[in-house]
Amino acid sequence: MSDEVEKRRADVEKLDQMGRLVEKYAQSRSLPLLISLAMMIFNVVLVLSVVKLVVAYGMRIGQSGVLIIVILVFLWIFFSSIWVVGKLLARYGSCFYKKEGIIKLQRERIPIWAWITFVITFNGPVFLNIFWIMPARWSLTISLTSFGIFMLYAGKKDKKITLGFVYGILSLAEAAVTAMGVRIPFVNEHSCFMPLMIYLVGAGLITAVVVHIYNRMILRKLKKMRPFGEQEASKSDS
Amino acid sequence: MSKRQVNQIHNSINRIVHEPVRLAILKILTSAKEVDFNFLLMTLGVTKGNLATHINKLESTGLIEVKKQFRGKMPHTSYRITRTGRHQFQKYWENMKALAPK
Numbered sequence: 369m370s371d372e373v374e375k376r377r378a379d380v381e382k383l384d385q386m387g388r389l390v391e392k393y394a395q396s397r398s399l400p401l402l403i404s405l406a407m408m409i410f411n412v413v414l415v416l417s418v419v420k421l422v423v424a425y426g427m428r429i430g431q432s433g434v435l436i437i438v439i440l441v442f443l444w445i446f447f448s449s450i451w452v453v454g455k456l457l458a459r460y461g462s463c464f465y466k467k468e469g470i471i472k473l474q475r476e477r478i479p480i481w482a483w484i485t486f487v488i489t490f491n492g493p494v495f496l497n498i499f500w501i502m503p504a505r506w507s508l509t510i511s512l513t514s515f516g517i518f519m520l521y522a523g524k525k526d527k528k529i530t531l532g533f534v535y536g537i538l539s540l541a542e543a544a545v546t547a548m549g550v551r552i553p554f555v556n557e558h559s560c561f562m563p564l565m566i567y568l569v570g571a572g573l574i575t576a577v578v579v580h581i582y583n584r585m586i587l588r589k590l591k592k593m594r595p596f597g598e599q600e601a602s603k604s605d606s
Numbered sequence: 607m608s609k610r611q612v613n614q615i616h617n618s619i620n621r622i623v624h625e626p627v628r629l630a631i632l633k634i635l636t637s638a639k640e641v642d643f644n645f646l647l648m649t650l651g652v653t654k655g656n657l658a659t660h661i662n663k664l665e666s667t668g669l670i671e672v673k674k675q676f677r678g679k680m681p682h683t684s685y686r687i688t689r690t691g692r693h694q695f696q697k698y699w700e701n702m703k704a705l706a707p708k
Contacts, residue, residue, distance in 0.1 A: 387637040469645025594651035
């Protein structure tokens with residue numbers, strides 16, 4: 369009987385390892401991030417187009433009128449994009465992994481104070497820069513730091529730990545480099561919006577690729593560990 | 607540990623959980639909130655029929671719950687572990703640790 373128990377104990381430990389791999393695998397599915405980035409690029413193009421249009425017709429409504437409209441449009445697009453991306457990801461995010469199957473982890477809701485702090489510390493410096501109060505270098509540094517910290521926190525809460533970690537660390541590294549005074553491309557003293565978006569989208573793309581490669585490695589390990597042999601499910605190996 | 611204690615633990619082991627495929631299903635479900643049939647198939651490497659039989663057994667004993675819904679026009683089935691299932695799995699795991707300590 370003890371042999372049988374010992375064998376079963378070994379099986380259970382193997383399953384325990386499999387459970388950890390399953391969690392890591394689920395936490396590192398990064399393709400939905402691409403939807404967010406696509407939406408972000410779309411929104412930036414939209415914002416820039418609106419800004420161009422408003423500026424072109426700005427003479428009729430005066431400078432303060434132009435600024436108010438630009439800010440309102442920016443805020444509207446920012447919040448609507450969060451909502452739309454959230455809805456899209458909830459509805460279609462897992463479809464990318466249909467062949468491998470769908471897995472949902474127990475997530476914690478990100479508290480409202482975290483969202484508010486993020487929105488203020490991320491957008492505040494951008495507006496201060498627009499109003500010529502803060503130089504682009506510091507505005508970028510603060511916004512990127514805010515984004516990086518929020519990514520680390522949200523990744524932990526939302527059980528996207530790998531994604532949040534890589535994205536957060538990359539953003540913080542960008543913030544550090546900017547603070548050290550490395551020359552910022554696509555920027556003049558009073559325009560930090562464009563480089564901020566380029567940095568975030570760039571870091572996002574790197575994150576999506578790196579985490580996707582990690583995800584494939586975990587998947588390979590998971591398939592090697594299959595406790596009951598290779599069956600027809602191996603067709604889904606992609 | 608005395609032979610009597612070993613026998614007691616051995617007798618108290620839940621036979622439904624003890625089966626390897628069902629044990630693996632429960633392990634995956636304790637790690638996740640919800641998984642679907644394809645994910646279990648991919649992770650375990652069993653046949654569809656075999657997996658369906660074990661899932662039915664787990665569902666009929668109340669260890670997991672099955673959620674059936676439509677995504678567009680396609681039926682989609684997902685599984686969650688119940689509170690009883692989680693409790694039974696933890697109890698089983700503790701028994702195994704007690705029987706064969708490291």
